[in-house]
Amino acid sequence: MSQKYAAVQGAMCECQFGDGPDKLKVLSHSKYYANDSDGTEKLLATSMEIGGATFEKNTFGQCKLQPTGSSFKPCQIVVTKWDGFYENLEFSNGGKVLLEDSKAICPIAGSPCISILDHGQSPAGSSSNAEDSNPDAQRQINPMIDSRDLQMEEASDIKEIIVT
Incomplete structure (x- = not known):
């Protein structure tokens, strides 16, 4: 099995039916950090990042699944479930760590259409x-x-x- 990075606060995500990315916000906890020596910025994203306001702009632009004549309705991100998370670790909030290849399900698509473009971690020189x-x-x-x-x-x- 190859190594995979854990997704953190600020991970860049996209929807296959949208036209722009958005950054993930971790709202399910405030105590588990990755690659952040100060413990102030890189909260680990978990499978409990569901519902509305889980992204900075909370939109992936126009939703290709919602046509309105000559255009499309704006996307309003609502994550109903995450797939492909790390099964062997569960936090006190009941969430499991999201990985760089985890995918989210939106109620409009009904399938895993939201993917992580960049996990959000960056190496720091020492x-x-x-x-x-x-x-x-x-x-x-x-x-x-x-x-x-x-x-x-x-x-x-x-x-x-x-x-x-």
Whole structure:
């Protein structure tokens, strides 16, 4: 089985019958975070993100399943159920973690038509990433700077701060 990312607050979603994406809002809890050291932004999305106001704009544009003569009615997102979530973990709210390939069902379509375009997590660089970097690759990316010199300067600055 391949690895899948968990979806978080701000995950970009789309409906196959809409004409624009919208960002997921996590409203089902306020205590489970992913990839967020401060625990302030990236709430884990769960299968309990259902109902109306679960998205920022709460619309995917015009709904192709609701024609009105020469146009279409505006989409008003209502999620009735999520499919394809992670089964092996359940939160206190009864929800299960949504994954990057989870799909939601809307009452208009009656089938899983809402998918996650981007799970919302982004890697954050750290000092260990810099220490583990390949100096040859860094030199090819930026030949004007030797990353090992920067690490040594940073270490000596820290030493000076501690000593004085």
